[in-house]
Amino acid sequence: MDILAVHGETLVIFAAVVGFLMAWGIGANDVANAMGTSVGSKALTIKQAIIIAMIFEFAGAYLAGGEVTSTIRKGIIDASFYIEQPELLVFGMTAALLAAGTWLIIASYYGWPVSTTHSIVGAIVGFSAVGVGMDSVTWSKVIGIVGSWVITPLISGIIAYFIFMSSQKLIFNTKDPITNAKKYVPIYMFMAGFMLSLVTIVKGLKHVGLHFSTGEAFVLATIAGIIVAVVGKVFVNRVKIDPQADKKMHFANVEKIFAVLMVVTACAMAFAHGSNDVANAIGPLAAVVSIVGHNGEIVDKAALAWWILPLGGIGIVLGLAIFGKRVMATIGTGITHLTPSRGFAAELAAASTVVIASGTGLPISTTQTLVGAVLGVGMARGIAALNLGVVRNIVISWVVTLPIGAGLSIVFFYMLKAIFS
Numbered sequence: 142m143d144i145l146a147v148h149g150e151t152l153v154i155f156a157a158v159v160g161f162l163m164a165w166g167i168g169a170n171d172v173a174n175a176m177g178t179s180v181g182s183k184a185l186t187i188k189q190a191i192i193i194a195m196i197f198e199f200a201g202a203y204l205a206g207g208e209v210t211s212t213i214r215k216g217i218i219d220a221s222f223y224i225e226q227p228e229l230l231v232f233g234m235t236a237a238l239l240a241a242g243t244w245l246i247i248a249s250y251y252g253w254p255v256s257t258t259h260s261i262v263g264a265i266v267g268f269s270a271v272g273v274g275m276d277s278v279t280w281s282k283v284i285g286i287v288g289s290w291v292i293t294p295l296i297s298g299i300i301a302y303f304i305f306m307s308s309q310k311l312i313f314n315t316k317d318p319i320t321n322a323k324k325y326v327p328i329y330m331f332m333a334g335f336m337l338s339l340v341t342i343v344k345g346l347k348h349v350g351l352h353f354s355t356g357e358a359f360v361l362a363t364i365a366g367i368i369v370a371v372v373g374k375v376f377v378n379r380v381k382i383d384p385q386a387d388k389k390m391h392f393a394n395v396e397k398i399f400a401v402l403m404v405v406t407a408c409a410m411a412f413a414h415g416s417n418d419v420a421n422a423i424g425p426l427a428a429v430v431s432i433v434g435h436n437g438e439i440v441d442k443a444a445l446a447w448w449i450l451p452l453g454g455i456g457i458v459l460g461l462a463i464f465g466k467r468v469m470a471t472i473g474t475g476i477t478h479l480t481p482s483r484g485f486a487a488e489l490a491a492a493s494t495v496v497i498a499s500g501t502g503l504p505i506s507t508t509q510t511l512v513g514a515v516l517g518v519g520m521a522r523g524i525a526a527l528n529l530g531v532v533r534n535i536v537i538s539w540v541v542t543l544p545i546g547a548g549l550s551i552v553f554f555y556m557l558k559a560i561f562s
Contacts, residue, residue, distance in 0.1 A: 144228040148561050149433040152231055159238040160426035160449075161456045166245025167257045167418055168460025172198055173468035174254050174511050175410045175491075176461075181473020182484035184403035187466060193404070194411045194465075195458045201415025202454035217262060217286070218269040220439045222277035227437040232557040233272060233550075234425035237264035240549035241421070244542065249460075252467035253538040256506035260546045261421045262286055267547025268554040293494055293505045294513025301490035301517035304329075308482050309521075312395060318388075319380075322395045326377050327370040329402055329485070334369025336493055337409040338362040369405060376401050399481035406488035413495040414507050415457065423453040472511065475531040477519035487514040509539065 145152070175198075176190040185193070223230040241260035248255040262283070269277045308329070312321045339362040342353055353361065377398050423445070430446050432439055473479060479487070491507070491514040498505040512535060519527040 144561055145231065145433055145437050152235065152561070153430055153433050156231070156235045156238065156426050156429040157452060159235055159242060160422050161452055162242035163238045163245070163257075163261070163425075164419070164422035164453045164456025165460035165464075166242045166249065166260075167422055168198070168457035168462075169249035169464035170245050170255060170460075170468050171257050171418055171507050172411070172414060172457060172461040173249070173465035174472045174508050175414045175488075176407060176465070177254075177469040177472030178479055178484040178488050178511070178515065179403050179407040179473075180469050182400070182403060182479040182481045184400040184481045184484060185407060187469065190407065190469070191462050191465065193407055194461050197408045197411035198415035198457050198461070199454040201412035201417075202419035202457060203450050204416070216282045217265050217279060219277050219279055222269075222273050223439060227432050227439055228561070229273060229558075230439065231429050231432050232561065233265070233268040233554055234428045236268050236553035236557055237261060237546075237550050238422070238425050239553045240264040240267070241546055243549060244545050246464070248538065248542075249464050249468055252471045254468050254472050254508050254512065254535060255538050255542045256290070256508045257418055257421045258286075258506040259290070259539065259542040261425070263543035263546030264550035265425070267550040270547075271551045272554045272558075289498070289505050290509055293498060294509045294516070296497075296513075297490045297494040297510045298513040298517030298520070300493055301486045301514035302521050304490055305483060305486035305518045305521045308399075308486065313392065313482070318391045318395045322398045323374075323377050323380075326398050326402060327374040329489070330373035330405060331366040331370035333366075333402070333405045333409050333489055333492075335362050335366030336489070336496055337405075337412055338365035339496065373401065373405070396481045399485050402485050403481050403488065406485055406492060409492040410488045410495075410511075413492045415454065417495050417498065417505070418507055419450065419453040419457065422456060423449050426452075471531065471535075472515065476512065476515050476528055476535075477522075477526050479515070479518075483518045487511065487518045490514040490517065 172194050176185070176194050179185040179193075180187055180190050220230070238261075241257065241264045244260050245255065245257060266278050266283060308325075311325045312318050315321050339358060342358040342361050380394060380398055427445055427449055430449065434446075477483075488511075491511040494510045494514070495505065495507055498510075516527065516532070
């Protein structure tokens with residue numbers, strides 16, 4: 142307890158710095174995944190993708206980032222083991238942020254799309270199991286989270302498969318793809334607008350003091366979806382087509398229409414990602430601030446300090462802008478050849494899955510959700526459409542993330558303990 146009284150302010154400042162580092166790593170790695178499909182399909186340039194991500198990631202993190210924070214912060218480890226020595230939880234959470242942030246920056250440098258959720262969960266489990274005791278980890282929760290890593294890529298893969306197949310059936314494999322695109326693309330736009338609006342209304346607006354019932358939320362999201370569809374229809378109808386052109390030219394023009402749609406889904410994906418994954422950076426930081434602020438008392442529910450969400454949002458944006466290009470290349474062009482229509486199917490599926498998980502407070506891996514969706518689109522065209530070498534490397538990087546996160550966290554935990562004790 143004396144340690145917190147003497148070094149509390151220093152520990153909070155240090156935790157804020159490593160929390161920012163972690164958010165920076167999330168931006169460099171995970172946000173690059175979210176935007177990789179748009180860049181890989183040539184729907185957006187890297188510069189455009191970064192600008193869109195900066196706006197929507199920050200909005201998602203700041204408006205809707207509160208829900209998932211509580212799942213990461215309490216649940217994976219049993220806080221009752223730290224009541225006698227709360228400083229150990231402060232050291233541990235700081236070490237976990239430093240460990241996960243370090244690994245994410247290394248992975249981003251090499252262009253490996255790894256999971257930020259894997260990284261932070263592995264790091265938290267590592268310091269607690271070794272530093273305090275195996276019983277301090279709520280293994281049932283950890284198994285649930287690990288289970289979600291299998292289930293969510295599967296869900297997003299299935300959704301992406303059906304969205305892609307529906308676009309083939311309704312638009313591409315018809316006699317007049319252009320006319321059908323003008324008819325059906327606004328429906329896809331409505332789906333994207335509805336999904337993005339729903340998570341904003343249900344989760345985001347309560348942080349700014351606006352509360353809606355589930356019925357009201359659905360009505361408002363439906364209205365927003367209709368607005369997006371109408372605006373989309375205006376843009377789609379502007380696409381000028383030569384009726385004498387061959388079918389290949391018609392396909393190219395349909396892809397142009399889907400490129401417009403990709404911008405909408407890129408926004409949805411960035412917002413959903415910001416709302417979900419900012420918790421990986423701010424959850425442990427919020428725990429440190431709460432413990433120091435309550436003089437060592439570990440409280441169940443603590444209000445987030447005003448500066449924590451903006452810190453996470455700014456860190457994510459800077460990480461993407463400075464370091465995001467390498468992972469974008471892996472996800473956008475490495476796994477399978479993406480066109481705007483394929484990229485749209487993957488992104489809408491991934492955004493839908495992230496929104497579902499974010500609303501239920503389940504910490505999922507956005508990386509695995511998106512890779513699952515891209516694989517779903519690739520599988521729709523047959524196994525030969527996938528670059529299995531790249532898929533294998535991605536899976537290996539996922540497998541080693543947990544143990545590396547845990548190992549680094551244990552080392553940093555003992556270093557912090559030695560420095561401040």
